[in-house]
Amino acid sequence: MGVAVLTMGNRPVELRALLDSVAAQDEKAVRIVVVGQGAPLPELPEGVTAVQLPENLGVSGGRNVAMRRLREFGDVDVLIDLDDDGLLVETDVFSRLADLHEADPKLGIVSFRIADEQGETQRRHVPRLRAKDPMRRGLVTTFLGGGHSLSMAMLERIGGWPDEFFFTHEETDLAWRALDDDWKILYEPALLLQHPRTSPARHAVYYRMTARNRVWLAKRHLPAPLVPLYLGTWTAMTVLRTRDPKGLKAWFGGFVEGVRQPCGRRRPMRWSTVWRMTRLGRPPVI
Template identity: 65%
Template sequence: MSLPRIGVVIVTMGTRPRELEALLASVEKQDVPAARVVLVGNATPLTDVTADVTKIPMEENLGCPGGRNVALELLRDSGEVDVVVELDDDGLLVDDDVFRKVQQLFVEDPKLGIIGFRVADEHGHTERRWVPRLRADDPMRRGLVTAFLGGGHAFSMPMLRQTGLWAGEFFFGHEESDLAWRALDAGWKILYEPDLVLQHPKTSPARHAVYYRFTARNRVWLARRRLPVPLIPVYLGVWILLTMARTRSLAGLTAWWGGFFEGVRTPCGPRKPMRWRTVWRMTRLGRPPIL
């Protein structure tokens, strides 16, 4: 069986030139070369990037999922790749055999749709919130999961052709859950593989000014798009309680509630709820779609 061809997608706003240069160098040093590397500039011309990659400068900021979709559409329509690796522009591949391991994993299991990398800081530490399961005490525990981190992962191109691409309208936040739930509902597997490491600085998602608003809005959209009707109030009720318990910032809570009601009022995109057998499958994997 031939090994899958690897494509790489990176989206940048041009604000981390040194980190981006280091990331592109770590992609270049992989012992299995990528068939194509696509760099999308969200509202940035990419004129300072000298690496030999396909550059797509965009006049407007499409958000991370929207920018990635531009590259994914190019790779999908070109027919050049079978697997796509997507990386944050401030990440780094510390090992040079990442693409080879990705190839092997997809060859071993034709129903594997998504591989989630382990994210670790410069000291090798993986925060609990970076482990895509509820029992996050052991970041080295490999296995099938119901979610993945957007910073470093690999997609099967056949899966993307079946499920569709990112929910670009989300712009920032919960687009990973939307895609993961679609993949699971279509029968694909999601594997968390801690041997695949993306080094990433320890940062808080709340550093983004729009974090609270988009987090709340997109969580409502996610529920409206993907959950069976009886689970929508359960899911949203659980997250209201968790948010009220965890958020200490009055400004953050105000923005969160504004986003929540925006999610209720505004169009969320096409609704295609998951099947009840997918709900049961996610429950057996350790994370029912109410958490």
């Protein structure tokens, strides 16, 4: 297994704590790569590979750099992405992951449970519509960016992260491609990543990129009849949920941007994948 961590260089204490928790795992990672997103990297533990980027490539771009570096080593079967302010509380996370991937060659993605220091999981961190019970394990249609594993064999087939997205919805883009290639996505709450409670709206560009990338998801992956259903549903939900007028204005600006700008190759998912996602509890209209 190989570990990839992105950092902006502004969390040296948290990053070191995360790397210490990685080193404490009972099954060791064969490779650890830390990517500096346009900022100097702090001193890293021995054995950690540093990749210094001249600019911030976003979550998608940075993770693609880490993925390519791990692939160059030639000895990584499973890639583990971790947020730089996360923490592996238990020492058996990697051994559990190894068992899961070894038991099922079609297991492409395993999503960790994310909880704060009090053990509480935010609703948005449960990758299913019925999110009341964060401890319910099972197959899902998307995964959490903060902590997950990816089969390298799967990535060889479906490709990496969508560079154009920068951040927000990049996990869904990758998940939809994985499902359409018949890979499984498992939410395993026994695998815990401790993470401070945050709101994605803390980022100034969150609303714009959320809308833009939502449109791009539809344009890239949905069968034509589902595109207006998916975008109409999310537009209505956004209008009902958003209390920030500036945020709502930015959201609609991003929506228009998504419609007007190219988003990469269009490859609609099969209708059998739509039905599979529906049976898993989340049809691609919401």
